Amino acid sequence: MSTGRTGRLLLRTPYLEGEVFLQNGQVVHARVRSGEKVLEGEEALDLLTGIKRAPYRFEPEVSPPHTTLLGGLAVPARLAEAEAQWRGLALPADWGYVLRLPAKGGAVELGPEALRVLAQVEGKRIVEVLLAPGTLRLARILHTLLQMGALEAVPLVEVPPASLLVLPIYGPGSGVAYVDEALYAEWARAIRHGFRLRLRPPEVVMEVRPRPNIPGRLGLLEEDLRRLRLRRGDKVEVVPEV
Amino acid sequence: MDILALNEYLNRVVYGFPMKLVFLLVGAYLVIFQIRWFSAPLRMMRVSFSETLGAIRERTYGFGGQITPFQATMVALSATVGTGHLLGMLAAVLVGGPGAVFWMWLGYFFGTGTKFAEATLAVHFRRRYADGSVSGGPMYYLYRGLPRLRFLAYFFAFFAAVAAFGIGNLSQVGAVGGALAPLGAPPALVGLFLALLVGVVLGGGIVRVARFAQVVVPLKLLLFLVAVVPLLVVYGGQIPEALALVFQAAFSPEAALGGAAGYSLFAAINAGLGRGIFANEAGLGSAPIAHAQAQVDHPVRQGFWGVTEMFVSFLVTSLTALTFIASGLWREGGSAAEAAGALFQAHPLGGFVLAVTVAVFALGTMVSWGFYGEEAAAFLFGEGIRWPYRLTFAVLAFVGPLGGLEAFLAISDTLNGLMAIPNLLGLILLGPVVGRLVYGFFRGEPWIPPR
Numbered sequence: 001m002s003t004g005r006t007g008r009l010l011l012r013t014p015y016l017e018g019e020v021f022l023q024n025g026q027v028v029h030a031r032v033r034s035g036e037k038v039l040e041g042e043e044a045l046d047l048l049t050g051i052k053r054a055p056y057r058f059e060p061e062v063s064p065p066h067t068t069l070l071g072g073l074a075v076p077a078r079l080a081e082a083e084a085q086w087r088g089l090a091l092p093a094d095w096g097y098v099l100r101l102p103a104k105g106g107a108v109e110l111g112p113e114a115l116r117v118l119a120q121v122e123g124k125r126i127v128e129v130l131l132a133p134g135t136l137r138l139a140r141i142l143h144t145l146l147q148m149g150a151l152e153a154v155p156l157v158e159v160p161p162a163s164l165l166v167l168p169i170y171g172p173g174s175g176v177a178y179v180d181e182a183l184y185a186e187w188a189r190a191i192r193h194g195f196r197l198r199l200r201p202p203e204v205v206m207e208v209r210p211r212p213n214i215p216g217r218l219g220l221l222e223e224d225l226r227r228l229r230l231r232r233g234d235k236v237e238v239v240p241e242v
Numbered sequence: 243m244d245i246l247a248l249n250e251y252l253n254r255v256v257y258g259f260p261m262k263l264v265f266l267l268v269g270a271y272l273v274i275f276q277i278r279w280f281s282a283p284l285r286m287m288r289v290s291f292s293e294t295l296g297a298i299r300e301r302t303y304g305f306g307g308q309i310t311p312f313q314a315t316m317v318a319l320s321a322t323v324g325t326g327h328l329l330g331m332l333a334a335v336l337v338g339g340p341g342a343v344f345w346m347w348l349g350y351f352f353g354t355g356t357k358f359a360e361a362t363l364a365v366h367f368r369r370r371y372a373d374g375s376v377s378g379g380p381m382y383y384l385y386r387g388l389p390r391l392r393f394l395a396y397f398f399a400f401f402a403a404v405a406a407f408g409i410g411n412l413s414q415v416g417a418v419g420g421a422l423a424p425l426g427a428p429p430a431l432v433g434l435f436l437a438l439l440v441g442v443v444l445g446g447g448i449v450r451v452a453r454f455a456q457v458v459v460p461l462k463l464l465l466f467l468v469a470v471v472p473l474l475v476v477y478g479g480q481i482p483e484a485l486a487l488v489f490q491a492a493f494s495p496e497a498a499l500g501g502a503a504g505y506s507l508f509a510a511i512n513a514g515l516g517r518g519i520f521a522n523e524a525g526l527g528s529a530p531i532a533h534a535q536a537q538v539d540h541p542v543r544q545g546f547w548g549v550t551e552m553f554v555s556f557l558v559t560s561l562t563a564l565t566f567i568a569s570g571l572w573r574e575g576g577s578a579a580e581a582a583g584a585l586f587q588a589h590p591l592g593g594f595v596l597a598v599t600v601a602v603f604a605l606g607t608m609v610s611w612g613f614y615g616e617e618a619a620a621f622l623f624g625e626g627i628r629w630p631y632r633l634t635f636a637v638l639a640f641v642g643p644l645g646g647l648e649a650f651l652a653i654s655d656t657l658n659g660l661m662a663i664p665n666l667l668g669l670i671l672l673g674p675v676v677g678r679l680v681y682g683f684f685r686g687e688p689w690i691p692p693r
Binding site for chain 2: 165167168169170171172173211212213214217219221231232233
């Protein structure tokens with residue numbers, strides 16, 4: 001900024017696109033967009049400060065469409081303040097994660113504002129929640145809800161279901177489904193989070209583990225085969241879920 | 243001692259009674275101490291059926307390799323279910339009497355352990371190549387499993403590569419030619435057809451051999467049923483009697499057969515064990531070459547397919563024997579070919595069905611043995627030998643029906659018997675590996691191939 005440059009700093013992540021406009025070294029406009037939602041000005045700057053990693057590009061000599069920030073020392077001060085606040089928050093680095101109520105219930109005490117947020121965020125991505133007036137306040141509430149366990153953030157899984165043939169695995173234990181190492185690795189790369197396996201039919205969720213040399217097969221322990229009324233060679237559709 | 247006399251001596255040793263006892267003892271050792279069929283017999287039986295007959299509907303689904311476990315078993319069965327199941331079985335009853343069938347069953351029972359161990363070890367120690375193809379069999383499990391006794395692997399491979407020309411080729415083309423001659427088929431034409439067929443099938447590698455076997459084995463079984471069911475209908479009333487005679491004559495043939503001449507307990511055991519061992523090839527080490535090709539996640543799964551191979555072979559030999567005993571023709575003596583001719587006089591299609599069945603049985607055996615010999619030769623001399631071996635095999639198939647190769651046939655027959663010596667030794671020494679693999683399989687552990 002001190003070089004007095006003019007142009008546009010463009011940040012692009014899979015879930016949002018941010019722009020910061022400089023004019024003669026002064027930050028004069030900030031804008032964040034995710035889908036239909038747009039945020040501008042100080043709120044946008046607050047949000048951009050919270051992004052931990054993002055690819056960026058500087059385009060020189062691009063003028064701002066309009067001015068939403070006053071420039072001067074107020075902007076760096078605001079940035080420092082926002083950064084300090086973000087540092088105290090522990091939100092997932094990937095704001096593409098989806099928020100959901102945890103499967104296991106529990107008792108928590110929430111204020112009216114947190115309750116209102118909680119009622120509205122189920123199934124939304126973090127970025128969608130934060131992309132609203134009062135970004136830092138919403139981030140604080142999300143942080144609290146996640147810390148208390150009233151909410152959980154999980155990656156959005158967009159893995160197509162796979163059709164596998166049931167293969168008996170003879171041994172003790174139950175509740176574990178085995179898939180080929182290569183398929184497991186493919187899912188693990190796509191999800192980057194712990195995941196389980198949903199079998200349909202029957203509609204059950206099981207722990208999943210990799211096993212060598214079983215491409216196209218779903219290894220199930222004998223006890224599970226009996227419990228699920230499945231037998232060797234049955235076709236089962238499976239989909240990983242977090 | 244000239245070479246033919248030496249061959250005759252060796253032949254008596256490798257097919258003699260003491261050797262049959264060795265086969266039986268090795269099978270018993272594997273069944274009782276390593277595989278432990280008896281530790282949970284019902285569970286073993288259930289798993290065995292689930293892994294094989296229960297997996298028939300997924301026969302076209304492999305585990306990502308070249309051929310499926312079902313196809314590998316078809317290749318093995320194509321070789322195993324041969325003319326020995328028809329004419330050989332009749333010969334055993336003619337020599338040993340009905341009691342021979344009981345001893346044959348005993349041979350089959352302990353043979354399941356041998357075949358299971360062979361198939362399991364073949365998959366465990368097979369070699370995988372960069373293109374996804376595999377090679378395996380006794381030569382590989384002897385070579386990789388017993389590094390200090392690698393000479394056994396070379397001996398086995400040599401015996402198998404040469405024996406395939408005799409037992410797997412000349413014997414079979416002789417059987418096809420002999421069966422089709424009464425129907426007016428000229429030997430040269432039969433030879434040409436066999437040479438072309440064998441050349442084309444073997445030329446396609448294991449994938450084409452497996453496809454061929456997948457067709458020819460069901461055809462064999464269908465033809466066998468067409469041949470045997472009408473006879474079962476004709477002699478059906480005497481089957482319970484025949485069955486009773488099998489058990490009575492097993493221990494006291496003289497008493498059970500009412501003083502029928504020439505039948506002794508030794509003859510019954512010797513002839514019965516001979517069929518119970520050599521008909522199904524358990525212990526000879528030929529079938530594991532096919533089983534090694536199966537793409538499975540655990541070698542023990544293929545071991546169960548080995549048991550199924552035994553089961554199919556058991557059904558064919560037993561039905562043949564029971565029909566023959568029920569007909570009462572075994573009392574009249576004579577050669578196996580004469581007895582077969584007499585037996586099929588009662589068949590509505592007469593000798594025609596016998597001729598076609600024998601011809602198809604021999605044809606399937608020939609193709610699978612061609613593959614076995616090729617694999618053994620490739621182990622000895624490298625991949626470059628495959629095409630020369632195939633061509634030699636096809637040429638022999640052409641000249642076989644013309645005759646004149648009796649001495650070579652006799653030597654290769656001995657070499658076929660000699661294959662069992664390194665193989666059985668390997669099975670004893672590698673028995674603990676089979677035991678560990680079975681234990682791991684029933685603990686749900688994944689298979690880790692040896693490095």
